[in-house]
Amino acid sequence: MNKNLAIAIEASLKAGKVIMEVYDTAFNVELKDDKSPLTEADKKANDIINSYLFDTDIPIISEENKQTDYNVRSKWTDCWVVDPVDGTKEFIKRNGEFTVNIAYVKNGLPILGVIYVPAIKVLYFADVSNNLAHKAQLESHDALIDEVVKNSEILKPKRTDSNEVHVVGSRSHMSQETLDFVENLKQSGKSVEIVSKGSSLKFCLVAEGQADVYPRYAPTMEWDTAAGQAICNAVGVQVISHETNQPLLYNKENLLNPWFLVSK
Template sequence: MNNLLQTAIEASIKAGEVIMQVYNTPFDVELKDDKSPLTEADKKANDIINSFLIPTELPIISEENKQTDFTIRKTWDTCWVVDPVDGTKEFIKRNGEFTVNIALVEAGVPVLGVIYVPAVHTLYYADVKNQKAFKAVLNAHEFSMDFIIENSKVLEPKEANSDLVQVVGSRSHMSQETLDFVDTLKEKGSEVEIVSKGSSLKFCLVAEGQADVYPRFAPTMEWDTAAGQAICNAVGIEVISKETDKPLLYNKENLLNPWFLVSK
């Protein structure tokens, strides 16, 4: 296994362990400047992830790190893109649908991705260059790489079915534009089923064949999507910008993503 991918896997699981320690106790919620919620879990997970990634000597873009000015970032060919707790709203609701997202980006393109779901000890990981993505269910946050490899199953998207289209919708961010997209599918004669999930699990649903398409016509940041895009790209699923009709790119001057569509 790629050494950097192994580092990201280890970081995500250790972060997941401390996230669950906070999850299982009373915790306070702060509001950041953009009014998004922040908990002790975000901060502690970020510290743990940094402790694993800083020794790689590759720069890090993390939701919870102070952002480096683009005059410096634009010189980075390779960097990590991290969301220590993706789905903080789901975390606060205690519905288990939150993740740790870690991706490695080269020249703006995700090449490795890890999504860990700590509430159910489930790990998704991908090596895009080798076109492989996997899912492993762990017994606990304790693990060995041998166990992960032995218990990993290859992700396979579903075959298209024109009669039934399963559309991934957000638990907390269903926009009118997404509802309009669903109506368009229905007008074309398709039966539509909405599959609701929080956080980057929406990417995983498409990658593992539990849904056909994920339209995201609402704001996201690069750290929300980089790991999920890597996992999807590794199994032939595209993540296409509605602005450019090309794949989403990373380490942009503006870290806000355009709207996008995830599908074959």
């Protein structure tokens, strides 16, 4: 296994462990300057992930880190892109649909991705260069890499020749544009079913064949999507910008993503 992928997996599992320790308490919720929620789990998980990634000497973009000025970032050829708790709103709702996202980005594209779902101990991981993404059901947050590999299965997206289309929607961010996308599918004669999920699990549903397409016509940041894009790209699923009709890029001057579409 790629060394950086193994480090990212270990970091995600240890972060997941501390996230669940907070999850089982009466935690407090703060509001950041942008009015998004923040909990002790975000902070503790970020500290753990940073402690693992610092040793790689690869710079880090994390939702919970102070962002490095673009004059410096623009010179980076590679970096980590991290969301310690993706789906903090789902965490607060205690519905289990939150993840740890860690991606390794090179020349603007994610080439390694890890998504950990600590509430159910499910791990997704991918190496785009090998065109392989895996899913592992674990027994413990303390699982070793050998156990992860042993318990993993290869992800395969759905075939795209069916008249029935499963569209991934957001638990918390369903927009009118997404509803219009669904209506256009119906008008073309497709039978449409909505599959709702929180956090980066929406990418995983497409990558593992439980959905066909994920239209995102609402704001996301780079740390929300980088790991999911790596997992999708590894199995031939594309994540295409609505603005450029090209793959989403990372370490941009503005870390806000354009709208995008995830499909085979």
